[in-house]
Amino acid sequence: MADVVLYEKNDRIVTITLNKPETRNALSKDLCEALVDAINKADADAGVSCVVLAANGKSFSSGGNLHEIKAMTAEQNMTPLEIENWYKTGIQRIPLAFSQISVPVIAAVNGHAIGAGNDLSTMCDIRIAGEDAIFAESFLRVGIIPGDGGAWLLPRIIGQARANQMLFTGEFIDAAKALDYGLVSEVVTNDKLLERAYELAEMVVGLPPLAIRKTKELVRTAQSVTLKENLDQAALFQGVLQQLDDHREAIDAILEKRKPVFKGA
Structure with a gap:
């Protein structure tokens, strides 16, 4: 059987x-496990500076696997405690893995990003969409709640009012509205989606590798600390980065009007 998640490294x-195009990339148990493993693998590789998250088939992700969800109570008679544990040891590992990865992740969203599929896109640092993309927080349509961090992530990206509208109505929004909401930063034609994702990735990896990771950390921790604490962290990071050869190379390349050559040191 083909791998449910593909991993390919090209330069940085x-x-x-x-x-899993046959399920519209529903977040089944095997796909969740494979995705977490892939994110952790990329994070552990010092030779990686950017990740592009894409999907084969007509949809980015249709969300949770409804057959697995139905089987919890209809076939397996799982108790509330067992269901709680299923989430904690399964799909909730995905947002936790994304919250720890130290390099930027770019989501290239094609087709439907529904429920947990929409939430998966919000776990990424940059989101671009094909013109046919459709987004929805559809959990209430099946009588459940966002169990994967969507209620935490979405308001921080598009604001509480718009997040509430998506969460409480389950409405489907197209790529144009997603752009207006700030859910995505760009909409491109479907045939240019991956091309644009790689253009952005190339911009990222053309910058000093350690400074990329420190910027990601500074942005991430800013969500939960005071301005003073964030400034203190920034000063600490600057004290390290400005001692590196890559910092000196960046300045020299600008002054000498040439392309820099970074070594990650």
Whole structure:
């Protein structure tokens, strides 16, 4: 059987591709496990500076696997405690893995990003969409809640009012509205989606590798600390980065009007 998640490294860019098009990349148990493993693998590789998250088939992800969800109570008679544990040891590992990865992740969203699929896109640092992309927080349509961090992530990206509208109505929004909401930063034609994702990734990896990771950390921790604490952290990071050869190379390249050559040191 083909791998449910594909992993490919090219120079300093890793492409992670959801590869269950027959289920529209529903986040089944095997796909969740494989995705977490792929994210952790990229994070552990010092030779990686950016990740592109893509999907094979007509959809980015249709969300949770409804057959697995139905089987919890209809067939397996799982108790509330067992269901709680299923989430904690399964799909909730995905947002935790994304919250720890130290390099930027770019989501290339094609087709439907529904429920947990929409939430998966919000776990990424940059989101671009094909013109046919459709987004929805559809959990209430099946009588459940966002169990994968969507209620935490979405308001921080598009604001509480718009997040509430998506969460409480389950409405489907197209790529144009997603752009207006700030859910994505760009909409491109479907045939240019991956091309644009790689253009952005190349921009990222053309910058000093350690400074990329420190910027990601500074942005991430800013969500939970005071301005003073964030400034203190920034000063600490600057004290390290400005001692590196890559910092000196960056300045010299600008002054000498040439392309820099970074070594990650």
